[in-house]
Amino acid sequence: MHIALGADHAGYQLQEKVKLWLNEWGHECNDYGTDSTKPVDYPDIAASVVSGMRERAILICGTGIGMAMAANRLGARAALCWNESTAVTSRSHNDANVLCLGSRELTEDKAKSIVYAWLGTEFSNDERHISRIKKLAKA
Numbered sequence: 334m335h336i337a338l339g340a341d342h343a344g345y346q347l348q349e350k351v352k353l354w355l356n357e358w359g360h361e362c363n364d365y366g367t368d369s370t371k372p373v374d375y376p377d378i379a380a381s382v383v384s385g386m387r388e389r390a391i392l393i394c395g396t397g398i399g400m401a402m403a404a405n406r407l408g409a410r411a412a413l414c415w416n417e418s419t420a421v422t423s424r425s426h427n428d429a430n431v432l433c434l435g436s437r438e439l440t441e442d443k444a445k446s447i448v449y450a451w452l453g454t455e456f457s458n459d460e461r462h463i464s465r466i467k468k469l470a471k472a
């Protein structure tokens with residue numbers, strides 16, 4: 334799967350780990366930065382990632398909140414996930430195409446299991462979820 338990946342300064346270190354995991358699991362990854370812990374603005378990174386997204390994307394900041402706000406304003410279905418359960422449901426119910434992570438709120442192991450669960454879960458294709466997602470697109 335192709336993953337567009339990005340983080341601000343607070344998410345940079347976790348982003349580097351995520352890149353290794355994606356590689357290990359055989360995904361294709363495009364890194365939109367940032368490339369250090371020097372402060373940058375998360376809306377700028379989110380804009381680059383959403384415009385470069387082919388299949389799915391992962392965005393990381395300190396809380397994951399700013400990245401989720403930015404990506405959703407750009408028309409993505411971005412989900413801030415904090416455990417495996419929210420990761421799975423964001424895919425099966427919401428067909429989330431962007432996963433947002435809060436680097437300051439997660440251990441590395443927890444982040445790894447969230448990313449793994451999110452990438453491994455398909456949308457349910459259930460009619461009730463399709464109809465709700467269509468309403469999101471109109472909002």
Ligand code: RB5
Nearest residue numbers: 343394395396397398399
């Ligand atoms: C940076 O300090 C922090 O505000 C940012 O990474 C993010 O958490 C914003 O939502």
